[in-house]
Amino acid sequence: MKFDNTQANPFNWVGSKFRYLADFMEVLPKEDNMKVLDCFLGGGDLISKLPKDWEVTAIDIMPQLVEMHVAIQEGKLTPDAIMREFIKRQLSKDNEQGYLQLREEYNTLNTPQGLYLLMTNSFNNQLRFNRNGGFNMPFGKNRSSFNPRMQAKLSNYIKALGERRVFFKCGSYTEEVFNEYDLLLVDPPYLNTTATYNEQGGWGAREDEDLLLRLDNYSGKFVYFNQLISKGVENTKLLEWASKYNTKILKDTTKTCNHQRKGGTTVEVMITNY
Numbered sequence: 001m002k003f004d005n006t007q008a009n010p011f012n013w014v015g016s017k018f019r020y021l022a023d024f025m026e027v028l029p030k031e032d033n034m035k036v037l038d039c040f041l042g043g044g045d046l047i048s049k050l051p052k053d054w055e056v057t058a059i060d061i062m063p064q065l066v067e068m069h070v071a072i073q074e075g076k077l078t079p080d081a082i083m084r085e086f087i088k089r090q091l092s093k094d095n096e097q098g099y100l101q102l103r104e105e106y107n108t109l110n111t112p113q114g115l116y117l118l119m120t121n122s123f124n125n126q127l128r129f130n131r132n133g134g135f136n137m138p139f140g141k142n143r144s145s146f147n148p149r150m151q152a153k154l155s156n157y158i159k160a161l162g163e164r165r166v167f168f169k170c171g172s173y174t175e176e177v178f179n180e181y182d183l184l185l186v187d188p189p190y191l192n193t194t195a196t197y198n199e200q201g202g203w204g205a206r207e208d209e210d211l212l213l214r215l216d217n218y219s220g221k222f223v224y225f226n227q228l229i230s231k232g233v234e235n236t237k238l239l240e241w242a243s244k245y246n247t248k249i250l251k252d253t254t255k256t257c258n259h260q261r262k263g264g265t266t267v268e269v270m271i272t273n274y
Helices: 018-027 063-073 079-088 096-109 112-121 148-162 205-216 236-242
Strands: 035-038 055-060 165-170 183-186 221-230 246-249 267-272
Touching: 018 221, 018 267, 055 063, 063 112, 063 148, 063 165, 079 112, 079 148, 096 112, 183 205, 205 236, 221 236
Parallel strands: 035 055, 035 183, 055 165, 183 221
Antiparallel strands: 221 267, 246 267
């Protein structure tokens, strides 16, 4: 199974699992009408590819991100609407002042449309917030564009949500009763990386261990992503835990520069309990 770039999520989310979608689809259970919890919604790559008869609850601690997903689902954030605003504001790779003005405006009004527009012009098209919830990504001189590929990604995501039963929630997976669900999708922050979840101390070893314990005590099925080895350093606790389950080394780990990047080998895996 192959996925082209326009089938990726409409956000350039750090840790996106788009490149592993083929592997993910291979391990999905074949049951009908499953009830699913996506514990870390992120950019939405996983939920948008699930069977259409499944019921999905997607949760995330970032209210700004959840609000964008909901706005897309409700038809309030469309390619046409974004393009009109993009042109109206004369946003481009040369208009840094326009970007900064938009960022200041967003941090006052906090609208999903404003946040998506910022992402089209931010550094590497990424999302990041300070401790007070203010958007603080710098201007992206070489990424300022709502180009046809980005438009297609947004259109495809709108279509995918429209065809599925997805309920978005802002909060923590710890507030959910795992055993009320048939399947858990678990793509937590990686301890060795710096991203929105853990750059300000929001995720650490204690949270990691608590999640693994919850999965051990869960009676349903789960798909879990993480790194067994990061830049040559083994995650010994995760290696021990993973030995109880089925572990699949993700194909891209050994095919891209990620495997041989400076600092040593990195081995990313997908772990299932079925």
